[in-house]
Amino acid sequence: MNKSSFGSHFTVTTWGESHGKALGAVIDGCPAGLSLSEEDIQKFLDRRKPGQSRYTTARKEGDLVEILSGVFEGKTTGTPISLMVRNTDQRSRDYGNIAYSYRPGHADYTFDAKYGFRDYRGGGRSSGRETIGRVASGAVASKLLASLGISFCTYTKSIGPVSIENFSPEEINNNAFYMPDADAAAKAGTYLEKCMKNLDSAGGVIECRITGVPAGLGNPVFEKLDAMLSQAVMSIGAVKAVEIGDGIQVAHMNGSEDNDGFTIKDNMINKTSNHAGGIMGGISDGSEIILRSYIKPTPSISQPQQTVTSQGRQISLEIHGRHDPVIVPRAVVVVESMCALAITDALFANMTSRLDKIQKFYSK
Numbered sequence: 001m002n003k004s005s006f007g008s009h010f011t012v013t014t015w016g017e018s019h020g021k022a023l024g025a026v027i028d029g030c031p032a033g034l035s036l037s038e039e040d041i042q043k044f045l046d047r048r049k050p051g052q053s054r055y056t057t058a059r060k061e062g063d064l065v066e067i068l069s070g071v072f073e074g075k076t077t078g079t080p081i082s083l084m085v086r087n088t089d090q091r092s093r094d095y096g097n098i099a100y101s102y103r104p105g106h107a108d109y110t111f112d113a114k115y116g117f118r119d120y121r122g123g124g125r126s127s128g129r130e131t132i133g134r135v136a137s138g139a140v141a142s143k144l145l146a147s148l149g150i151s152f153c154t155y156t157k158s159i160g161p162v163s164i165e166n167f168s169p170e171e172i173n174n175n176a177f178y179m180p181d182a183d184a185a186a187k188a189g190t191y192l193e194k195c196m197k198n199l200d201s202a203g204g205v206i207e208c209r210i211t212g213v214p215a216g217l218g219n220p221v222f223e224k225l226d227a228m229l230s231q232a233v234m235s236i237g238a239v240k241a242v243e244i245g246d247g248i249q250v251a252h253m254n255g256s257e258d259n260d261g262f263t264i265k266d267n268m269i270n271k272t273s274n275h276a277g278g279i280m281g282g283i284s285d286g287s288e289i290i291l292r293s294y295i296k297p298t299p300s301i302s303q304p305q306q307t308v309t310s311q312g313r314q315i316s317l318e319i320h321g322r323h324d325p326v327i328v329p330r331a332v333v334v335v336e337s338m339c340a341l342a343i344t345d346a347l348f349a350n351m352t353s354r355l356d357k358i359q360k361f362y363s364k
């Protein structure tokens, strides 16, 4: 089985390959009446599309979205929403040497081990280009969440050894890295130039902050909100770790440092700090949700690497084709989209969690 869907209440199925005719998504479970246009979705896709700086793949794609179904007179109809982006700049002949040899760090070997057959053109289904369907669906989920007062702020926290520490997340500078600190962005550029000169690649960290999520979203066991968010973000290619709140740092803290105190502010229960990153016991606590995603260096590099062919011959492989020297800047909106899908799914699952809420709904 090749499961291509995410979510059980707001369900997204992505489809397509990097060098096929097109890619896209089908969204099931979006309520009727949400105003939605191709421009709403295009704004998201434009943040992800390739060819926008020298630090991303040189593949030139417009990534123009077409809404094929589920929207009438500018509003969702409550029926499946089908979204499509056509591929226009495939150069499949560049991939001849990976048809029968395995790229270190990519999905070639494991895909073959599972299916015994693969579309090797640009990684096929395992290409980062699959994230088009995720981002197009994330745009719809974000529009829905925005109408409920839930918003996202996502940015590059580090690239290689260059990280940003003291900054205002709202000030995302319009640099090639979506990094809210222009000095750090310049340093990241210098670091990447060195990597590129060495025919090498770099990784980094993306931070996503979600505001406006009320207390009470998520479940106490299994489908914990932190587990749902982590699963959503870990399912993106090249993501190797996810942290919520203080994340792995808590292993080095004492309870007296890590615990967030409670207080009353404006007659409401509030916290004195947010080490937990907005989720306790698997359920949102009403404060900002803070998630970090750790992205590995792009596996396809052009310096010679040791590998084997599917026939078991040892070879030295130089990878051709057009690849991202760093994945992080283009993955910022992918992380945001997967978080939006997870929050929407959790929200819809929550609708029937309390009898008083159901009674209120039917009391009119």
Ligand SMILES: Cc1cc2nc3c(=O)[nH]c(=O)nc-3n(C[C@H](O)[C@H](O)[C@H](O)COP(=O)(O)O)c2cc1C
Binding pocket: 057, 105, 106, 107, 123, 126, 127, 128, 129, 131, 236, 237, 238, 239, 296, 298, 299, 300, 301, 322, 323, 324, 327, 330, 331, 334
């Ligand atoms: C937006 C995006 C762009 C990517 N670009 C590339 C790329 O240009 N070259 C490459 O080899 N891998 C790229 N990747 C990563 C691979 O798709 C990924 O490493 C591969 O599928 C193996 O999966 P894994 O790293 O999760 O094990 C990209 C991933 C994303 C999300």
Ligand SMILES: C=C(O[C@@H]1CC(C(=O)O)=C[C@@H](OP(=O)(O)O)[C@H]1O)C(=O)O
Binding pocket: 018, 019, 049, 050, 057, 058, 059, 061, 091, 121, 122, 123, 124, 126, 127, 128, 129, 130, 237, 300, 321, 322, 323, 324
């Ligand atoms: C084209 C995109 O990124 C691609 C992600 C990717 C990979 O292996 O993940 C490999 C490269 O493309 P191709 O599939 O042609 O080899 C990247 O250019 C895109 O994301 O739109």
